[in-house]
Amino acid sequence: MSARTSPDSSRDIPEATVARLPIYLRALTTLSEQGTSTCSSEELAVAAGVNSAKLRKDLSYLGSYGTRGVGYDVEYLRYQIAREIGVTQDWPVVIVGIGNLGQALANYSGFRSRGFRVVALLDADPARRDEVVAGIEVQAFDNLEQIVKDHDVAIGVIATPAVAAQDVADRMVACGVTSILNFAPIVLSVPEQVDVRKVDLSIELQILAYHEQRKAATA
Amino acid sequence: MSARTSPDSSRDIPEATVARLPIYLRALTTLSEQGTSTCSSEELAVAAGVNSAKLRKDLSYLGSYGTRGVGYDVEYLRYQIAREIGVTQDWPVVIVGIGNLGQALANYSGFRSRGFRVVALLDADPARRDEVVAGIEVQAFDNLEQIVKDHDVAIGVIATPAVAAQDVADRMVACGVTSILNFAPIVLSVPEQVDVRKVDLSIELQILAYHEQRKAATA
DNA sequence: AGGAGTTTGTGAACGGGAGAACAAAACGAG
């Protein structure tokens, strides 16, 4: 076997590819758990729900980790993708807003298994204080600065109502958080160097409704 | 004022535009609540977090609902977008899997206010049976067929663990559900005419982690 | 009425991603 090439480490991976890498990672983990040690791009593509040509092109941005005529070593590729995304590291995360959604997030095992460690749950409501969710005590929102500093937190999750979200984001940014996952239905304004990703439950349903309406119209 | 033109109703709106319409709708609702009766494409674009040229092009797919030199009537445009998406209708929805996430979804007020009506909460676990969440009694999953039939449900939400999700999807499809919002971390396989949208909490965090890692590397 | 100032709607250029198609590389059989 020839040396596996890995491109210049300062390469830039297309955003569309970055968004798919976690899907491949999950598919590889599933394959691994099923005892599969090798897979072709076609098999992996089916498991990930994408076209095999697209999968191969995506993987080619990371390097040349397959073997022609054989396929990919599941464990090896899984590790390479995990390293590329950064989930081999430990990512301390703060969750603000411990309503139904915040609790669901705190309990979600998919975080911990991918290197994300919830270091604190914060809520502005004193009534929620001292509740224990997912084994973590709910603290006052004002502890944010201290916690971010102590644990070197770079990623914050906002699960508050819409009215509170911008304030929370401002406080997060002010104390050094540079990536925010926002579940509040509002467009956050943050400095350019801060990454924000938004998950909006009702928007997804509305997109489905649009297509559903069209189906009904043409039926 | 000249007649507002609306293009052929069998037009096809680009998918990227469809995904943004709910954002515009929300921004318009906020503007309306603030007492704004008219707005320019620039104002609305800022509120929605997009480029104004893109906003105008998106709206142009729906019709010509603005007035040059003036802008858009907030209420009028809001209604037009709502009608286009289909949220002026009533959409009965079934939620399967009433764990933390399912409860959060059942309690989410953003659904009801946009025409989505949760007609049933279903869970396979008998221990959860007869619990009342968001004023709705949790029923046996086996009631799915009856409920879909009785309420003419077209949209189903899956909030179960990954292992159960494909079975739930199959049952939904079998009894006539044609749109599925999937929160389970798995790629569902469904017939072509069924729409599936996936929301994956940990994937969003992983995308943030990737960019965070790159920031750290170049800092 | 006419001209200056605004803002929409859209044509055109541009960039990025998707998919087809194929050459290069590895393996196995004989």
Next chain:
DNA sequence: CTCGTTTTGTTCTCCCGTTCACAAACTCCT
């Protein structure tokens, strides 16, 4: 060793989406 088979990595082409830029259209002021 050589040939046929398999599968990757990559090139090329096409299409969708974004952005620019401007003509058309409307208002307001004189």
